Amino acid sequence: MSGTTITCRKLGFLYDGEEQPVIQNINLEIARNQRVAIIGASGSGKSTLCQLLCGLLPRSGGGTREGEVLLDGIDPAAAPIASIAEAVGVLFQDPDAQLVQGIVEDEAAFGPENMRVSPAEIEERVAQSLAAVGLLDRRLDPVRRLSGGQRQRTAIAAVLALRPRLYVFDDACASLDAAAQANFLQLCFTLQTEGRTLITASGRFDDAARAAQRVIVLDGGTVVLDGPPEELLRCCGEQLAQLGLLPRPPGEAAGAAAGDKPVPAATPPHSAERHAGKPIAAGSVPAAAPHAEGARESAASPLLEVDSLTFAYPGGREALHGIHAKIYPGDWVLLTGENGSGKTTLSRLIMGLLPAPAGSIRWQGEDIKGMAVYRRAEQIGYVFQQPEYMFTAPNVWEELIYSLHGGVPVKKRRELSAAEQERAGFLLEKAGLTDRLHMSPYLLSQGEKRLLSVISQLMLPRALYILDEPTSGMDYAAIDRVIGLCQHMLEEGSAILMITHDPELIKEHATSFIHL
Amino acid sequence: MLIQYEKGSSLLHRYDPLSKLVILFCTAVIAMLLDQAWQQAVFLLLCIGQARYAGHMSGRQLLGGIRLIAIVAVPYFILTSLTVQGETVWLQWGSVSVTIEALNAAGAMTLRMFTLFLTSMAYIITTDPRELVAELTRRLRVPYRFAFGISAALTFIPLLEEEGNHILDAQQVRGHRPPKGLGSRISYGLKFVSAVLLNALRRVQQTAGAMESKGFGAYPDRTYRTEVNIPSWAAVSAVIYVLATVWLWWIV
Amino acid sequence: MNSSSFQKKWFAFTTQEIILMAMLAAVNAVLTIYIGPVNKLLNSLGGPIATSTTTGIYMIYGLLAYYIIRKPGTAVVTFAIGGTIQALTGTVYGIPSCFVAAACYMIVAETIFAIFRYQKWSAGVLMLVGGAMVPLWFLFAANMFGYTSWPLEVLGIALVVRILSGVLLCGLVTKVLGEALVKTGLLRRFAASTKG
Numbered sequence A: 001m002s003g004t005t006i007t008c009r010k011l012g013f014l015y016d017g018e019e020q021p022v023i024q025n026i027n028l029e030i031a032r033n034q035r036v037a038i039i040g041a042s043g044s045g046k047s048t049l050c051q052l053l054c055g056l057l058p059r060s061g062g063g064t065r066e067g068e069v070l071l072d073g074i075d076p077a078a079a080p081i082a083s084i085a086e087a088v089g090v091l092f093q094d095p096d097a098q099l100v101q102g103i104v105e106d107e108a109a110f111g112p113e114n115m116r117v118s119p120a121e122i123e124e125r126v127a128q129s130l131a132a133v134g135l136l137d138r139r140l141d142p143v144r145r146l147s148g149g150q151r152q153r154t155a156i157a158a159v160l161a162l163r164p165r166l167y168v169f170d171d172a173c174a175s176l177d178a179a180a181q182a183n184f185l186q187l188c189f190t191l192q193t194e195g196r197t198l199i200t201a202s203g204r205f206d207d208a209a210r211a212a213q214r215v216i217v218l219d220g221g222t223v224v225l226d227g228p229p230e231e232l233l234r235c236c237g238e239q240l241a242q243l244g245l246l247p248r249p250p251g252e253a254a255g256a257a258a259g260d261k262p263v264p265a266a267t268p269p270h271s272a273e274r275h276a277g278k279p280i281a282a283g284s285v286p287a288a289a290p291h292a293e294g295a296r297e298s299a300a301s302p303l304l305e306v307d308s309l310t311f312a313y314p315g316g317r318e319a320l321h322g323i324h325a326k327i328y329p330g331d332w333v334l335l336t337g338e339n340g341s342g343k344t345t346l347s348r349l350i351m352g353l354l355p356a357p358a359g360s361i362r363w364q365g366e367d368i369k370g371m372a373v374y375r376r377a378e379q380i381g382y383v384f385q386q387p388e389y390m391f392t393a394p395n396v397w398e399e400l401i402y403s404l405h406g407g408v409p410v411k412k413r414r415e416l417s418a419a420e421q422e423r424a425g426f427l428l429e430k431a432g433l434t435d436r437l438h439m440s441p442y443l444l445s446q447g448e449k450r451l452l453s454v455i456s457q458l459m460l461p462r463a464l465y466i467l468d469e470p471t472s473g474m475d476y477a478a479i480d481r482v483i484g485l486c487q488h489m490l491e492e493g494s495a496i497l498m499i500t501h502d503p504e505l506i507k508e509h510a511t512s513f514i515h516l
Numbered sequence B: 001m002l003i004q005y006e007k008g009s010s011l012l013h014r015y016d017p018l019s020k021l022v023i024l025f026c027t028a029v030i031a032m033l034l035d036q037a038w039q040q041a042v043f044l045l046l047c048i049g050q051a052r053y054a055g056h057m058s059g060r061q062l063l064g065g066i067r068l069i070a071i072v073a074v075p076y077f078i079l080t081s082l083t084v085q086g087e088t089v090w091l092q093w094g095s096v097s098v099t100i101e102a103l104n105a106a107g108a109m110t111l112r113m114f115t116l117f118l119t120s121m122a123y124i125i126t127t128d129p130r131e132l133v134a135e136l137t138r139r140l141r142v143p144y145r146f147a148f149g150i151s152a153a154l155t156f157i158p159l160l161e162e163e164g165n166h167i168l169d170a171q172q173v174r175g176h177r178p179p180k181g182l183g184s185r186i187s188y189g190l191k192f193v194s195a196v197l198l199n200a201l202r203r204v205q206q207t208a209g210a211m212e213s214k215g216f217g218a219y220p221d222r223t224y225r226t227e228v229n230i231p232s233w234a235a236v237s238a239v240i241y242v243l244a245t246v247w248l249w250w251i252v
Numbered sequence C: 001m002n003s004s005s006f007q008k009k010w011f012a013f014t015t016q017e018i019i020l021m022a023m024l025a026a027v028n029a030v031l032t033i034y035i036g037p038v039n040k041l042l043n044s045l046g047g048p049i050a051t052s053t054t055t056g057i058y059m060i061y062g063l064l065a066y067y068i069i070r071k072p073g074t075a076v077v078t079f080a081i082g083g084t085i086q087a088l089t090g091t092v093y094g095i096p097s098c099f100v101a102a103a104c105y106m107i108v109a110e111t112i113f114a115i116f117r118y119q120k121w122s123a124g125v126l127m128l129v130g131g132a133m134v135p136l137w138f139l140f141a142a143n144m145f146g147y148t149s150w151p152l153e154v155l156g157i158a159l160v161v162r163i164l165s166g167v168l169l170c171g172l173v174t175k176v177l178g179e180a181l182v183k184t185g186l187l188r189r190f191a192a193s194t195k196g
């Protein structure tokens, strides 16, 4: 097996209906059997580049390409499908957009079936690729019954089974738990020893980038750095941190998070006990332990109490068992756990999107069971794991102010008050979306989508915000934005329940932990 | 109503999808040919027996099916028995009269609906749609890209329902109250339908792109992970059934 | 290849177009499931004649696909997919009726659009097709289910109601819906957008 060589000459790309090209003047030469990491901040054009490499752009996505892309001398936008599928297999960023068969094992079999592989070999490939992502025991499950991370694994398996000469993985680790990420690194290593070319794209100088032979750094659609990882780390650490690809030294982080406006009273009220929070296993001690001292006026009455909560999906397996947790006003709780451990399920139960058993969830001391979702929404803000699920409006601005009017047509709405205008402006600036107001939310890059889904919930003050993986796949600068936003909400007196696979990046701000 | 394939090993399950489809069509033709209510009744009983014993359908399933179709069939029965002209008056009630001929026509029509529906239900429950699609391409030589449209649509149905749920969830999370009153219910329903439709169309481009990147349409044919072996008795019995149908057509 | 000669070729569909047809067929199937209760209500209020009023709704997906894709063969593929889906998800009228109805719709739609050489996409033409798709299937349905024993007036009323439903609920709605969808920009890659 030999890899694919890639050549890009003066590559540029402009999306339909846009004025500014997203990719400009990229010149690359990637040798066969090389392992390359493309990194860049959110919106720098990584996904666009990946889609150009496999020909999806402009072939079926439209837009105008300039310059040349060649895979082993053939142009992926013009070559017959068969030769492209042999040359390159791509994992796209959004797993939902690429799962087309509905059943896990059928997803894995889809590629080989199209490539006329014999049934016996398909079976072997399906088994092997599902084993590689740890999904063998779920092979007969419908994809829509999987957790976010499990879907991403399915998508990875489907690409693996194709066995092309070149793999392109766009942010493959975004929703994976730590063990699966390590597993994925190992997998990349194996693929390379088999002689394949490998490209990974991500928003951080992460382990995949450190393990690569070559790191290409994108900024604003052009290559700004290119070289072996050790060398880049040695020479350009400062620049990488500036781009948000390396974490900033601790002192600077808070200032950066605030953007241009420094946040007044930046030290959160809990700073004294910041590091007091210890991971608490589900079902053991209530998560309120760290509040013993330092907690404010409301120490006595928790906002939300979860009490021996057990939940099973209809006709499915038990997703949660005997969960205890307490959240107090002003808390910042991190909810962690492996893929499929029930984090999203717990958050949906709290929000009322799934029916919780009576008496197991209490809001300000009262059983929440009979409370309609729209009533809960007056107290709790909720951000979905998949930002696309949220979007209800045609452009970014409308999306942001949707909760203010609840879908009333423009003509019948009241004017936004000055305070609302100000809040909207503030949030947009903190999220860095000020110049995107007229764009459709669906056309944003993945990180931008996430930020938008967060700030559109923050528009209205709520007692509790539940954020399901708001930082997944983001660069450090964007994570700082999220942290800054959260800190601001804490200052307003809200509590935050944040689900994350990056606890080490946020833990210094958290007041307590729940581990499922 | 969404009836779905259920895995099993009954005789009907072991038939290949196409032979079974031929038999189903012949059954429909026979049901059309019989125009006496009693003939339809006998035929319906035969079909029910087959679904019960050859298809292992439970009495509950069958009753459920009969209830479903009854809702549609009863109004047909009433309309027909009141409007068809006949000689022999069976019941006279003011100016409304019901004749034996009308009852016969109405009975035949409604029983025929029962037969068509229940046999179709047996077909759906015992036929794996993926196998049907594979057979279409293998034996009828339908190009697989088109046949795949059927599997794609089948995959989309639960997806669309799920997408609908997401839309409802998102709106509720943003504080939408459930609509009250007819007017707001209708406008809410229309908004909902258009949101589902727009999401569906948005998916088209993504899905097609993702499929092509996995080699969809690369070759005129493709392989299938699961192989179906077709029992020869299935095809033979289908042929016999066709001949019997033709013969019946000839004699009536 | 010359693009206009390519367009005239039968069944020269891209993957996107096939998926679009499948998607519309799936939307139709889901709607059918959700409209079910409405239909039941109509049925109990006004029997078969009242249910005839909704006939047009069940044909929209095929006509809309044709309006968007505009290539010969669109109706054949779309209605074939849609008919099979209906057959596989359950329909009160039985599987054979799904296929026969689909075949009738195909023949009529393909013929009329061929007569207009795939050039005319006005509301008038779409309404003509919507209305014309009805009678052929009605002829078959009357024979299959035995409506033929109904008196002529009843048959006539049922037919007229269905044709009207085809003209308005299928033809006109397709045009309105199609134009609205083109405006959203989601159909940039399809003929309805590029040819206006």
Ligand SMILES: Nc1ncnc2c1ncn2[C@@H]1O[C@H](COP(=O)(O)OP(=O)(O)OP(=O)(O)O)[C@@H](O)[C@H]1O
Residues within 6 Å of the ligand: A015, A016, A018, A022, A040, A041, A042, A043, A044, A045, A046, A047, A048, A049, A093, A202, A203, A443, A444, A445, A446, A447, A448, A473
């Ligand atoms: N279909 C589209 N039409 C117009 N603009 C688009 C489209 N898709 C992406 N963009 C824009 O192109 C830019 C680059 O997007 P891209 O998805 O390549 O970023 P990215 O580097 O992958 O970011 P992330 O890390 O957030 O995924 C973004 O500013 C985005 O808003």
Ligand SMILES: Nc1ncnc2c1ncn2[C@@H]1O[C@H](COP(=O)(O)OP(=O)(O)OP(=O)(O)O)[C@@H](O)[C@H]1O
Residues within 6 Å of the ligand: A144, A145, A146, A147, A148, A149, A150, A175, A313, A314, A316, A317, A319, A337, A338, A339, A340, A341, A342, A343, A344, A345, A346, A385
């Ligand atoms: N709709 C559903 N029907 C049945 N089972 C489901 C459904 N959604 C999730 N599950 C199952 O419930 C378990 C918990 O899922 P959940 O989405 O809560 O995981 P998670 O902790 O959020 O994981 P991730 O980190 O991957 O997002 C998983 O095993 C999943 O397969």
Ligand SMILES: [Mg+2]
Residues within 6 Å of the ligand: A046, A047, A048, A093, A170, A171, A445, A446, A447
């Ligand atoms: Mg991206």
Ligand SMILES: [Mg+2]
Residues within 6 Å of the ligand: A147, A148, A149, A343, A344, A345, A385
């Ligand atoms: Mg989750």
